[in-house]
Amino acid sequence: MQDRAEESFIRAVETNPDDQYSLYQLALMHKDAGDLDRAEVIYKKLLEISPDHPFASFDLGYIFIEKKQYDKAVELCQKAVEIDPGNIYAHHALANIYKKSGRYEDALRELNKVLDEDPAHRYALWDIGEVYEMMGLKDKAEEQFKHYHEMTDCSFRRFWNCFD
CATH class of the missing domain: 1.25.40 (Serine Threonine Protein Phosphatase 5, Tetratricopeptide repeat)
Incomplete structure (x- = not known):
């Protein structure tokens, strides 16, 4: 089922490269499947199109946490809470990074x-x-x-x- 969904989102992006919804869904699918490198590429493309996308900044930050690239993760999680100050996931992610680094x-x-x-x-x-x-x-x-x-x-x- 996921293959068919992925194919549908790929077709949607081929038809409309600025389709934020389809890009976001593709990135999520790759992130959830553990393909962080592919998800990172798609999130970056999405953020080029929509720099204030409400979820892409946090999700890309999460990928950088998984890759232990904490400076990039902090930057993106901070951006996520600027966009949505009530984003508890971004606040919690920041807290964990700060805790690990002694802050x-x-x-x-x-x-x-x-x-x-x-x-x-x-x-x-x-x-x-x-x-x-x-x-x-x-x-x-x-x-x-x-x-x-x-x-x-x-x-x-x-x-x-x-x-x-």
């Missing part, structure tokens, strides 16, 4: 932006505790991990949190 205050800032949008975001809640641990703030880390467990327990009232 703990920046990581906390980004994680708190995620929680501003989604106060029960289980990964951001956990990552804040990890950042506190990395900073040597064991008491704050412990408090945060307790908060994480309170927010993500699988009781009926928090049923939907268990399926992230």
Whole structure:
């Protein structure tokens, strides 16, 4: 089925090289299949056509994270949050890059932006505790991990949190 879908999107792009929807779908298909190099080429073409595409900047940033090209990833994720300040995925990706590079205050800032949008975001809640641990703030880390467990327990009232 994916081959037929891919063929349809390829035909659409051949007919209209500026077809943003088809370009985006092709890039996603390649990214999901693990063909990051091909996806990167398509995302770059899409961003040439539409520099403010709401998702392409983040998705290309994700590819650079996977390729461990963090400077490029930061630039693209920052662009994604400029386009859409509520993009929790881009904020979370930035936080993870900052955490890995020892920029703990920046990581906390980004994680708190995620929680501003989604106060029960289980990964951001956990990552804040990890950042506190990395900073040597064991008491704050412990408090945060307790908060994480309170927010993500699988009781009926928090049923939907268990399926992230």
